[in-house]
Amino acid sequence: MGNEQHLWQRISNAFCFQIQSSRIFQVFFFVIGLTFGFLTCLYLKSLLPLLQVPTYSTISPISSTVLVPPALHTPPPPPPPIESLPSSLVESANGASNYTSVLLKKQELLTHNMSDQELFQKALMVPQTELPGRQVPKVAFMFLTKGPLPLATLWEKFFKGNEGFYSIYVHANPSFNDSEPQDSIFCGRRIPSQPVYWGTSSMIDAERRLLANALLDISNQRFVLLSESCIPLFNFKIIYNYLMDSHLSFLGSFDDPRKAGRGRYSPQMWPIINIKDWRKGAQWFEVHRHLAMHIVSDTKYYPIFQKHCLMPCYMDEHYIPTLVNLLYSELNSNRSITWVDWSRGGPHPAKFGWSAITNEFLNQIRCGSTCPYNGNTTKICFLFARKFLPSALEPLLRVAPLLLG
Numbered sequence: 001m002g003n004e005q006h007l008w009q010r011i012s013n014a015f016c017f018q019i020q021s022s023r024i025f026q027v028f029f030f031v032i033g034l035t036f037g038f039l040t041c042l043y044l045k046s047l048l049p050l051l052q053v054p055t056y057s058t059i060s061p062i063s064s065t066v067l068v069p070p071a072l073h074t075p076p077p078p079p080p081p082i083e084s085l086p087s088s089l090v091e092s093a094n095g096a097s098n099y100t101s102v103l104l105k106k107q108e109l110l111t112h113n114m115s116d117q118e119l120f121q122k123a124l125m126v127p128q129t130e131l132p133g134r135q136v137p138k139v140a141f142m143f144l145t146k147g148p149l150p151l152a153t154l155w156e157k158f159f160k161g162n163e164g165f166y167s168i169y170v171h172a173n174p175s176f177n178d179s180e181p182q183d184s185i186f187c188g189r190r191i192p193s194q195p196v197y198w199g200t201s202s203m204i205d206a207e208r209r210l211l212a213n214a215l216l217d218i219s220n221q222r223f224v225l226l227s228e229s230c231i232p233l234f235n236f237k238i239i240y241n242y243l244m245d246s247h248l249s250f251l252g253s254f255d256d257p258r259k260a261g262r263g264r265y266s267p268q269m270w271p272i273i274n275i276k277d278w279r280k281g282a283q284w285f286e287v288h289r290h291l292a293m294h295i296v297s298d299t300k301y302y303p304i305f306q307k308h309c310l311m312p313c314y315m316d317e318h319y320i321p322t323l324v325n326l327l328y329s330e331l332n333s334n335r336s337i338t339w340v341d342w343s344r345g346g347p348h349p350a351k352f353g354w355s356a357i358t359n360e361f362l363n364q365i366r367c368g369s370t371c372p373y374n375g376n377t378t379k380i381c382f383l384f385a386r387k388f389l390p391s392a393l394e395p396l397l398r399v400a401p402l403l404l405g
């Protein structure tokens with residue numbers, strides 16, 4: 001009997017020891033976890049300014065509070081590299097090991113004597129990888145103009161103080177010989193150009209030329225096509241973050257059953273391009289680098305359009321929207337971020353001069369709509385607007401502190 005009691009005493013003591021040991025370990029791990037959590041909170045707090053994400057659901061009108069833009073920040077990594085490109089354009093790029101000679105390290109290095117084909121090949125030689133080191137991703141602002149930029153003063157205010165976050169490219173008619181002031185951000189920003197004729201394939205040639213020149217700079221990650229009549233609707237930081245944070249490109253592409261849509265389709269495009277794939281959209285687009293590469297590298301669909309999309313088929317309204325719909329619809333938000341007024345009818349949109357520039361008018365454009373953005377709904381649907389006449393410059397400059405502040 002004594003032996004049994006002694007045995008149970010030993011078992012009881014062992015059990016109690018296990019409980020005490022368990023409690024000791026629990027306290028030990030609790031202290032460790034508490035310390036780790038405290039250090040993690042301090043670390044995340046130090047990163048908070050870098051992790052701020054702008055909210056685009058609401059916006060203050062021009063007539064009241066000045067917009068407070070979010071800080072410039074490092075965006076998510078760029079899309080995956082292009083898996084395959086036409087061999088005719090990449091055959092010289094396959095063995096390329098040194099691409100630094102074609103990068104635009106400085107803004108003044110835009111002059112060259114390459115043909116379009118050579119230019120496209122150079123653009124495809126730039127590796128499609130994440131930016132090296134701490135290199136800042138930039139937005140390429142591509143201006144397709146006939147000649148001067150009458151609203152340049154407004155754009156100067158827009159870009160001021162944001163150097164290093166943007167690149168500028170201007171495609172003007174080669175017959176335009178005027179030069180910009182030496183202190184202008186547009187000085188030396190013209191690319192080698194060719195004449196552009198409204199409603200013809202030369203318009204697409206100019207767009208692809210702009211894209212290819214901008215692609216030479218690996219830091220350019222977003223590409224915006226603008227005209228001399230475009231204006232920014234928000235300050236640089238808001239537009240930069242809006243584009244860099246977006247998962248998709250912004251390009252209108254819709255099926256228009258009317259004569260001005262499907263009526264422009266040529267049966268001679270079949271079977272490469274079916275009428276069910278035919279799309280229409282605004283010329284003024286914004287695309288990310290992955291999609292820009294596809295537009296420049298296309299050698300299959302472009303010749304079909306060039307041969308069969310003739311007036312009254314306007315290639316600038318159908319080629320890129322159809323190309324994106326055919327091959328890369330998952331990369332596109334299917335909406336434009338450049339506002340334009342077609343309500344008056346006719347082949348050209350409405351123009352706006354001095355008398356049109358009011359706070360009410362600009363506020364209606366800036367926050368009078370709703371649209372999807374990264375799975376949410378936002379009231380900021382348009383970042384740019386057109387067509388604004390040179391006479392609109394002075395009243396636009398008067399509201400610039402609030403418009404771009």
